[in-house]
Amino acid sequence: MLGTVLLLLALAKPVCPSPESAASRRAEALKRLLEVFGMEDPPPAPAHVKQPPQYMVDLFNTVANADGVTKNPDILEGNTVRSFLDKTHGEKMRFLFILSSVAKNEKILTAELHLFRLWPRATNGPKRHHFCQVSVYQVLEKSEPEAPGGKKLLAARLVPLQGSGWEVFAITQAVRDWMEDESSNQGLLVTVQGLGGSPLDPPLLQFASGGDHHESKKPMLVLFTDDGRRGASLPMAGFPGGSYLQPQAPVLPAKLAVPRLTRPRSPRSLDRLQPCQRHPLSVDFEEIGWSGWIISPRGYNAYHCKGSCPFPLGENMRPTNHATVQSIINALKLSEGVSSPCCVPDKLYSINLLYFDDDENVVLKQYDDMVAGSCGCH
Numbered sequence: 183m184l185g186t187v188l189l190l191l192a193l194a195k196p197v198c199p200s201p202e203s204a205a206s207r208r209a210e211a212l213k214r215l216l217e218v219f220g221m222e223d224p225p226p227a228p229a230h231v232k233q234p235p236q237y238m239v240d241l242f243n244t245v246a247n248a249d250g251v252t253k254n255p256d257i258l259e260g261n262t263v264r265s266f267l268d269k270t271h272g273e274k275m276r277f278l279f280i281l282s283s284v285a286k287n288e289k290i291l292t293a294e295l296h297l298f299r300l301w302p303r304a305t306n307g308p309k310r311h312h313f314c315q316v317s318v319y320q321v322l323e324k325s326e327p328e329a330p331g332g333k334k335l336l337a338a339r340l341v342p343l344q345g346s347g348w349e350v351f352a353i354t355q356a357v358r359d360w361m362e363d364e365s366s367n368q369g370l371l372v373t374v375q376g377l378g379g380s381p382l383d384p385p386l387l388q389f390a391s392g393g394d395h396h397e398s399k400k401p402m403l404v405l406f407t408d409d410g411r412r413g414a415s416l417p418m419a420g421f422p423g424g425s426y427l428q429p430q431a432p433v434l435p436a437k438l439a440v441p442r443l444t445r446p447r448s449p450r451s452l453d454r455l456q457p458c459q460r461h462p463l464s465v466d467f468e469e470i471g472w473s474g475w476i477i478s479p480r481g482y483n484a485y486h487c488k489g490s491c492p493f494p495l496g497e498n499m500r501p502t503n504h505a506t507v508q509s510i511i512n513a514l515k516l517s518e519g520v521s522s523p524c525c526v527p528d529k530l531y532s533i534n535l536l537y538f539d540d541d542e543n544v545v546l547k548q549y550d551d552m553v554a555g556s557c558g559c560h
Contacts, residue, residue, distance in 0.1 A: 212470065219549065220411060225540045227474025234477050234544040235265050235402055237296065237348075238536060242478055242546055246534040250479040251553055255532060260291045260408030263546040264539075268401040270369065274391055276321075278369035279403040281360060283541050288407040293357035294350050295337075295370060298390040298399040301346045313340040314387050315375045316349070320356040321368040333371055340377075343386050357405060412550055458489040458499050458525035460557045477536040477544070484553055491523040491559035500528055500558030509559070529555035 216224060245257050266279040277295070295318060319333035327333045337351040353370065360367040374387050390399035466481040467473050473480065493513035495501040501509070505523035512522045530551040539545050 215470070219535070220409065220547070224472060225475045225538055228538055228542050232538070232542065233397060234536065234538075235267075235400075236398055237402070237404065238263070238265050238544045238546055239478075242534060242536045245546070245548070246479075248479060249482040250533040250535060251482065252532040252534060252548060258406070258548060260289065260406050261411065261548040261550075262288065262407045262409055264405045264407070265544045266403040266405070267543075268391075268403075275372045275374075275389075276369055277372070277401050277403075278367070280541070281357065281367070281405070282364070283539050283543055284361065284405065284407065285409060286361070288409045290354065290358050290361060290405070290407055292352070292406040293354045294404045295353050296402040296404055297349050297351070297372070298401075299341065299346050299349050300388045300390055302343050302386055312344070313342055313377060314382060315339070315377065315379065316341045316351075316387070317373045317375070318351045318353060319371040319373070320353070320359070321371050322366075324368040327368075327371050336370075341387060349389075353403070357403075456489045458487060458491050458557050458559050460485050460554055461488050463554075475538045477538070479533075479535075482533055482553070485527075485555075487525045487527055487554055487557035489525045489557075491525055493522070495523070495559055500556065502558070502560050505559045523559040525557055526560050527554035527556070528558035528560065531555050 212224075216222065241263060245254075246252055264284065266281065269278045269280055270276050315338060317338040318336045319327070320336050321327045321333055323329060323332035334356075336353045336356055339351075341349060356370070372389065374382060376382050389401065391401065463484045463486040464481060465484050467476050468480060491499060491501070491505065491509065493509045495506055495509050501523065508520060508523050511517055512520050531553040532548050532550045533552040534546060534548050536544065536546050
């Protein structure tokens with residue numbers, strides 16, 4: 183008898199999860215979250231404080247709001263933008279970019295070489311030149327790029343000598359070659375000549391190099407790609423004018439209204455009586471432990487849908503025709519095992535992350551179907 187009592191007490195005693203199981207569940211949850219963001223492991227935080235290129239910060243602010251939600255899904259052609267800094271350590275007019283972090287299955291859309299044009303040096307001679315010709319070559323023979331067949335022209339144009347700022351050259355074909363054969367990446371060569379190809383001595387135009395100038399002016403390769411990841415086929419829309427659709431007003435059907443002279447209902451019971459609507463759902467990257475490598479945003483509101491879909495379904499519940507029919511069948515008990523429709527997102531928005539990857543390159547990536555824009559009964 184005593185043994186039976188002890189057994190019943192043991193069975194009745196709540197079992198608390200051990201610290202090991204809780205840690206294991208957290209690790210598994212974070213692993214699944216990384217999969218949503220297309221990663222196997224979180225990138226390590228940069229070894230020292232690094233400032234992302236201003237171009238990438240400006241691009242993020244153009245594409246997304248402060249919470250990372252996409253303003254207009256048509257701004258970017260693909261869903262990934264990467265920036266790579268020059269690895270030649272200041273070798274003038276020669277540039278090398280390591281693209282090992284780009285996955286083989288990514289579609290190369292556009293590649294750009296960004297060079298910062300310095301103010302021209304003061305000269306005592308007559309100012310006969312107002313423009314010069316800048317040419318960008320793909321290096322084919324690293325040891326002898328000037329030999330016949332040692333380089334291939336990618337872009338050329340006239341650049342004004344006065345003023346300073348960023349100059350951008352298209353180098354897409356070179357990057358596609360390098361992605362097909364990594365060993366063929368011998369870098370880029372830039373030349374500056376007078377009109378008609380005449381040599382300039384001393385050169386009247388210079389670009390900032392990686393070793394001699396501030397990090398904000400370093401030569402940079404910007405790569406636009408698409409990794410093929412796409413979300414569900416729910417209706418997509420652009421950023422809704424700076425704010426999401428307002429949650430549907432919580433109007434209760436008359437027959438489900440809570441009587442006045444009853445004892446208070448439990449929160450769970452009240453949840454069931456609330457009509458389908460959108461509720462906040464905060465995702466804090468610092469709390470998750472990702473703030474070391476994510477630059478922007480620090481977190482975002484994913485929202486979630488909660489509430490009942492009672493018969494009859496009103497227009498404020500945004501029901502589909504299927505949900506309306508299911509609601510009727512459920513209410514009339516015309517078929518066994520048919521539940522009432524579910525409260526789910528019926529409009530989803532994408533978010534954007536600006537972050538450091540494993541090689542400390544700065545990446546802007548867009549992820550579909552990450553924010554519930556509105557809810558409905560489906």
